[in-house]
Amino acid sequence: MKQPVFHDETAKRALDARLARVEGQIRGIRRMIAEDVRCQDVALQLAAARKALDRTFYEMISCMIREDLPAKASARREHANKVADLLSRFG
16 A cells, blocks of 8 residues: 555645744744743744644645555554544644
8 A cells, every 4th residue: 555645736735834934823823932022922822823723733744545446455443544543632
């Protein structure tokens, strides 16, 4: 079974742009903490960054689900178990 990869260049660019925004958010959060910004404001920014990372995680799970599945039923079950395991551990 092949490893899941993003074959769609448009989706890949969108994912990279999302991660760049998250990176900017994290830099902003660090700056907020250094400048003693109110905890509530920092928490709101943390929640926004976390949500963006969660969306990216689910996009990766979606990629795994859409990939070409193997012909054998046992290999398909193994693949489904990997997806389910990731979702139960981190989703």
